Amino acid sequence: MSGNDDMKVNRVTGTGVPLRGDDIDTDQIIPARFLKSTTWEGLDEYAFYDARRDEEGNLNDHPFNEYRGANILVVNENFGCGSSREHAPRALRRWGVEAIVGESFAEIFADNCKSLGMPAAVADADVVESLQDFVEADPSAGIELDVENERLVYDGEEVDVDIDESMRQALVKGIWDTVALLRSNMDAIDETAASLPYVDER
Amino acid sequence: MSSGTLYDKVWDRHKVGELPNGQDQLFVGLHLIHEVTSPQPFSELRERGIEVPYPERNVATVDHIVPTRSEGRDRPLEDEAAEGMLTALERNTAESGITFYGLDSDKQGIAHVVAPELGLTQPGMTVVCGDSHTATHGAFGAFAMGIGTSQVRDVLASQTIAADKADVRRVEVSGTLGDGVYSKDVILKIIRDLGVDGGVGYVYEYGGSAIEQLDMEGRLAVCNMSIEGGARAGYINPDETTYEFLRGREYVPEGEAFEERKEYWESIRTDPDAEYDDVVEIDADDLEPMVTWGTNPGQAVGVGEPVPAPADLPEDERDAARNAQAHTGVTPGETMEGYDVDVAFIGTCTNGRVSDFREAAAVVEGRQVADGVRALAVPGSMTVKEKLEADGVDEIFEDAGFEWREAGCSMCLAMNDDSLHGDERCASSSNRNYIGRQGSKDGRTILMSPAMVAAAAVEGAVTDVRDFDGVGGGR
Numbered sequence: 308m309s310g311n312d313d314m315k316v317n318r319v320t321g322t323g324v325p326l327r328g329d330d331i332d333t334d335q336i337i338p339a340r341f342l343k344s345t346t347w348e349g350l351d352e353y354a355f356y357d358a359r360r361d362e363e364g365n366l367n368d369h370p371f372n373e374y375r376g377a378n379i380l381v382v383n384e385n386f387g388c389g390s391s392r393e394h395a396p397r398a399l400r401r402w403g404v405e406a407i408v409g410e411s412f413a414e415i416f417a418d419n420c421k422s423l424g425m426p427a428a429v430a431d432a433d434v435v436e437s438l439q440d441f442v443e444a445d446p447s448a449g450i451e452l453d454v455e456n457e458r459l460v461y462d463g464e465e466v467d468v469d470i471d472e473s474m475r476q477a478l479v480k481g482i483w484d485t486v487a488l489l490r491s492n493m494d495a496i497d498e499t500a501a502s503l504p505y506v507d508e509r
Numbered sequence: 510m511s512s513g514t515l516y517d518k519v520w521d522r523h524k525v526g527e528l529p530n531g532q533d534q535l536f537v538g539l540h541l542i543h544e545v546t547s548p549q550p551f552s553e554l555r556e557r558g559i560e561v562p563y564p565e566r567n568v569a570t571v572d573h574i575v576p577t578r579s580e581g582r583d584r585p586l587e588d589e590a591a592e593g594m595l596t597a598l599e600r601n602t603a604e605s606g607i608t609f610y611g612l613d614s615d616k617q618g619i620a621h622v623v624a625p626e627l628g629l630t631q632p633g634m635t636v637v638c639g640d641s642h643t644a645t646h647g648a649f650g651a652f653a654m655g656i657g658t659s660q661v662r663d664v665l666a667s668q669t670i671a672a673d674k675a676d677v678r679r680v681e682v683s684g685t686l687g688d689g690v691y692s693k694d695v696i697l698k699i700i701r702d703l704g705v706d707g708g709v710g711y712v713y714e715y716g717g718s719a720i721e722q723l724d725m726e727g728r729l730a731v732c733n734m735s736i737e738g739g740a741r742a743g744y745i746n747p748d749e750t751t752y753e754f755l756r757g758r759e760y761v762p763e764g765e766a767f768e769e770r771k772e773y774w775e776s777i778r779t780d781p782d783a784e785y786d787d788v789v790e791i792d793a794d795d796l797e798p799m800v801t802w803g804t805n806p807g808q809a810v811g812v813g814e815p816v817p818a819p820a821d822l823p824e825d826e827r828d829a830a831r832n833a834q835a836h837t838g839v840t841p842g843e844t845m846e847g848y849d850v851d852v853a854f855i856g857t858c859t860n861g862r863v864s865d866f867r868e869a870a871a872v873v874e875g876r877q878v879a880d881g882v883r884a885l886a887v888p889g890s891m892t893v894k895e896k897l898e899a900d901g902v903d904e905i906f907e908d909a910g911f912e913w914r915e916a917g918c919s920m921c922l923a924m925n926d927d928s929l930h931g932d933e934r935c936a937s938s939s940n941r942n943y944i945g946r947q948g949s950k951d952g953r954t955i956l957m958s959p960a961m962v963a964a965a966a967v968e969g970a971v972t973d974v975r976d977f978d979g980v981g982g983g984r
Binding site for chain 2: 343345346347348393422477480482485486488489490492493495496498499500502503504505506507
């Protein structure tokens with residue numbers, strides 16, 4: 308049994324959204340008052356809900372307002388710290404983020420990213436800063452994150468990044484999505500079910 | 510590695526294959542669903558356009574958030590978050606073709622009470638639920654364990670889970686239980702002796718004469734608290750007691766089909782020459798009624814035994830004991846007898862079944878709840894409630910001054926409006942005495958058997974139920 312080819316995340320290409328600042332916690336990513344919902348639907352609107360608004364409630368110039376359509380989030384140190392809420396990476400994912408490059412990530416947050424198939428790549432501080440400058444100078448400029456080889460390509464340069472090995476394996480083998488993985492064996496599941504005396508024939 | 514145990518056999522029968530990450534994929538024979546851990550998984554399936562492939566192997570009930578006062582159960586529920594979860598479950602089960610025993614059903618109740626009494630849980634099944642007390646169903650010789658929200662999604666989407674096999678520890682309980690001593694006392698003793706984390710990485714196989722003598726309701730209480738001992742699952746091999754309990758229940762086949770099914774049940778029993786990863790022996794002959802004195806279920810003593818001084822405990826338990834005793838206000842060196850209680854609570858997935866209330870009723874009959882004590886009797890299911898009312902057991906409780914409620918998890922975890930207030934002390938037939946568990950951060954929970962709770966309600970303090978006339982036990 309192997310992973311599903313469609314689920315393999317070997318590389319992410321697109322444009323960047325720079326989000327400067329250390330220790331951005333999951334309460335900032337999605338405030339606790341939005342956790343009561345019984346669905347994951349609409350979470351994109353809650354990503355950085357408070358930070359994206361001024362005192363009157365109008366949208367401000369926060370990157371999540373200004374860089375709509377971008378898919379590679381560029382952050383600094385200890386991103387995603389605080390509460391373990393799975394809602395945080397889900398809100399980012401639904402907003403459109405497909406990969407995150409940062410100086411460092413909180414552990415649980417990174418685990419939650421993995422289960423969504425969203426790579427979290429660690430780069431040196433000077434690389435992150437130059438990437439943020441690069442995106443701000445030209446928001447439409449292309450970026451490529453090569454997950455398999457742990458390389459980041461932008462501005463005609465190629466630099467090393469570090470992706471946690473279990474995350475990298477799950478992404479490149481396409482086995483991060485347990486739903487897809489388990490459902491890829493539906494025939495074998497039906498066979499096992501049929502072999503059990505208490506499962507009715509169907 | 511174990512071999513030839515029920516766990517090994519049930520695992521093998523349900524194994525679909527090996528996953529690329531090294532885990533096994535297991536078919537789930539019965540998935541129990543409740544309102545708290547299911548909304549997001551259903552929502553995710555809907556968004557991804559995935560249909561539940563085996564709806565008939567899933568059954569839902571509403572238990573955690575339901576009010577237990579009959580007047581509080583009208584829709585919409587007063588608590589908006591609760592109403593939202595209930596509405597979501599109604600919609601989700603209807604759209605997926607899953608049976609739902611909701612507030613309008615006379616079978617509603619706690620998932621771990623409802624499934625056994627309807628005959629949904631059977632030997633040799635794999636049973637999962639997004640609730641840590643799923644181990645309860647192991648009493649039938651099923652492999653049953655609690656799962657997280659993302660695994661609930663996996664099961665709904667594929668009727669399987671990705672799982673790692675655990676080690677098997679045989680817990681051999683010899684001897685015979687005396688009067689006033691129950692299965693609850695057995696499991697509290699096991700947790701105390703083996704530790705609250707002693708079962709981490711293990712599945713517990715309970716056996717021996719003291720276990721085999723238990724009826725099914727007693728066995729359910731033992732397996733229920735496996736998780737409090739750190740074991741994600743616990744089970745008891747099925748025997749004639751199991752089969753006779755199942756005969757005639759709604760989801761159990763009849764006649765020849767029953768005999769055929771029984772052959773399967775017999776076939777998954779642990780072999781005489783099975784190998785375990787570990788074996789421990791516990792003697793139940795001199796077991797007393799157990800009570801907890803601290804803030805985890807392993808901090809327990811016999812009712813006639815002094816509460817230990819922290820200094821007399823192993824070094825790594827001393828700080829926890831000191832903190833726990835500061836919270837509960839118990840005195841080391843003295844027994845728990847005479848420890849005043851403000852609340853008495855009988856119910857839950859541990860001890861909310863018919864025989865639990867009958868044993869407690871034998872204690873309160875003709876007596877009165879002590880002044881100043883708030884006493885709640887909360888049947889584990891509407892079926893349990895109906896059976897007891899048919900025999901007038903509700904009147905015994907009400908005459909004694911107990912409140913007689915509708916079915917739900919209630920004050921076990923206070924997700925509804927049944928809660929401790931301030932630093933109230935509660936004699937409780939539930940399973941967890943963690944700080945804040947019963948809804949108040951200063952509240953104190955003393956775990957014990959239902960009969961002991963009844964005795965505490967009458968005395969207004971922890972007391973030895975064996976001093977009361979008419980006490981049964983041995984189950």
